[in-house]
Amino acid sequence: MSADEKITLWLAQLRAAGCTVVLARLVIALSGAVALVVPALQPWDELDLVPYVGVPLLLAAVVLPDSLAAMLFMLVIALGWLMRGPATFSWSLVLTAAALVILHLATAFAAQLPSYARVPHTTLRRWWLPAATATLLTPLIAGAAALIHHANVPGSLAVTAAAITLTALTIWLTADQKLNRD
Incomplete structure (x- = not known):
């Protein structure tokens, strides 16, 4: 071609x-x-x-x-x-x-x-809420990580990992994902 x-x-x-x-x-x-x-x-x-x-x-x-x-x-x-x-x-x-x-x-x-x-436009509606959630939570987690980073808090890595896990779970739930595919 x-x-x-x-x-x-x-x-x-x-x-x-x-x-x-x-x-x-x-x-x-x-x-x-x-x-x-x-x-x-x-x-x-x-x-x-x-x-x-x-x-x-x-x-x-x-x-x-x-x-x-x-x-x-x-x-x-x-x-x-x-x-x-x-x-x-x-x-x-x-x-x-x-x-x-x-x-x-x-x-x-x-x-x-x-x-x-x-x-169809309904596909975009299903994508919109998780995308907006991820976009809004990104700066919040970055700010929290910056505060924890300079505070010398014991276990700050665990707090950061927990925040990222909670964010992923929030996005998962707002996307209305199901564990089973039936």
Whole structure:
């Protein structure tokens, strides 16, 4: 198959795509853009390599959400922050973390669907509550972990692990998951 045939096929699949699939990919693009722009606007010097590697990975994640591109994008953003960013808790860190959580959840949702799928809007309603719960709980857990980290509390690792476990359980319950598949 030649390149022009591949592009023609991709454009035909894009025209056939439902609103839900396009919306999921737009959420991937917007949250990835936020995760790229917020660290770049900070007063500390971001690695120059982050945008050069991050932009192509974000584009690949939008086009192919079931590939490793989204995971590598999140890794590049996180490593770029860890290498040069401040170790303090800030609102820009919260915004970047929330953008990465939304990108992760939207990529996981979009990866389940082919690009030409027509999915009813009820599918989005089932995804919305767990995604909102995870997005809101992420900064709360990060703030609690930052407070515990500097407090020298005995057993702080156990408290952090318990908070993450409770968050996972909350998301599980809000997603209305069942243990049996009957």
